[in-house]
Structures are given as structure tokens and as C-alpha cells.
Amino acid sequence: MMDLKTFVEETLCQIAEGIQGAQKRLEGTGAIINPYYVVRSNGKERLVDPAQGFEQKDLQTVSFDIALSATKGGKAGGGFAVTVLAANLNAGAHKESSDSSVSRVRFEVTVDLPHQNTGAR
Numbered sequence: 240m241m242d243l244k245t246f247v248e249e250t251l252c253q254i255a256e257g258i259q260g261a262q263k264r265l266e267g268t269g270a271i272i273n274p275y276y277v278v279r280s281n282g283k284e285r286l287v288d289p290a291q292g293f294e295q296k297d298l299q300t301v302s303f304d305i306a307l308s309a310t311k312g313g314k315a316g317g318g319f320a321v322t323v324l325a326a327n328l329n330a331g332a333h334k335e336s337s338d339s340s341v342s343r344v345r346f347e348v349t350v351d352l353p354h355q356n357t358g359a360r
Contacts, residue, residue, distance in 0.1 A: 240308070240323065242322055242323070243321055243322070243344075246323040254301065255352055255353055258272055258273055273352055273353065273354055273355055274354065275297060275354050276297075297354070299349070299351070300347045300350070301347065302345070302347045303346050303347070305344050306323070306342075306343050307321055307322065307323060307343070308340070309321050309342065310322070
């Protein structure tokens, strides 16, 4: 299990690093990963010159829907530990009883993920 802070941090970092990796891996193929764009009345249009300016459309949202477990610590004054629940694929696993509760939390993070400069084409 992983704490919520680490889960969110790792998820956002891996998304951004994955985009950068895909951009680098596809260099020279003509594929463009996450280009700058504007929205026109007839749909999205890629900006070929970033100097044309950017709009709020450049921002994206990463949505999280996470199941959390809050477990009371055994030490004096230990408080609660909040962890992200992992899927349990072993249906026959033995489960121990403990003082814990499960909650869901949904939230969004607005990000400006790495854009690929398309250059003048």
C-alpha cells in the first residue's frame, strides 16, 4: 500500500514523464504528442507557431477516483494513517480484523502537461 501523497505525486510524474518519453521516441515520425492547439468553431486546430498565443485550452485535467483506508495507529498518539488501497487479486486470502475504515475520494488536478513544439509545417 502507498500513502495518498506519494500516489498522487507518482501518478502525475509518471504521466508527464510518459508523455515526454513518447514525444522523444516518436521524433521524426510525424506523430505529435500533446501539441499546442486552439479551439475554433469547427473544432480543434493545431498551432504551428506557438508565438500565435495560447488559450486556457492548453490546460488539461487529471481526474482521480481513489479508495482510501484510514487505519488507527497502534502507538500512543499515533493518529490515523491514510493509504491508497491496492486491488486484492487473491480471493482466498486471510483477512485480519483491525480498526480501519474505507472511504472514496474524488478530485481533479489541472496540469499543463509537456507540449510538443510542432514547428512551422
